[in-house]
Amino acid sequence: MNGLFFVFSGLWAVTMLVLFVQAIRLSYRIEARSDGLRNRSGLPRYAAMPFTATNYKVARDPETQALRRRMLVFLALVAIGFVLMAGWLAMGGS
Numbered sequence: 001m002n003g004l005f006f007v008f009s010g011l012w013a014v015t016m017l018v019l020f021v022q023a024i025r026l027s028y029r030i031e032a033r034s035d036g037l038r039n040r041s042g043l044p045r046y047a048a049m050p051f052t053a054t055n056y057k058v059a060r061d062p063e064t065q066a067l068r069r070r071m072l073v074f075l076a077l078v079a080i081g082f083v084l085m086a087g088w089l090a091m092g093g094s
Contacts, residue, residue, distance in 0.1 A: 009085075016081050023074035027052045030067050034059040049075075 027047040031037040036057025037048050052058055052068060053075065 012081065012085055016078055019074050019078050019081070023071050023078070024049065026067050026071040026074065030058060030064055030071065033061075033064045033067070 024047050027049045030052045031039065031048055034052075034057060037051055039045055049071075050056075052071060055068065058064060058068060
């Protein structure tokens with residue numbers, strides 16, 4: 001039973017990472033389409049996920065808003081995944 005826990009935990013971790021990386025990639029795409037968030041310095045910087053998630057300085061065109069909604073779905077799935085894992089562990093999952 002212990003081996004099953006480790007396999008499940010590993011798959012869960014990989015799934016959460018994939019979903020979060022997809023959300024980051026969408027955040028960068030949203031920033032590129034939004035004048036208020038566009039990186040003009042030429043230097044790399046972190047994704048402005050708090051701004052894109054809260055719709056701050058994000059372009060209002062339908063395509064950008066659709067990207068933002070997809071990003072929010074990915075972030076919600078990550079949050080739900082963590083809550084489910086915490087609940088499973090609280091019930092004595094390991």
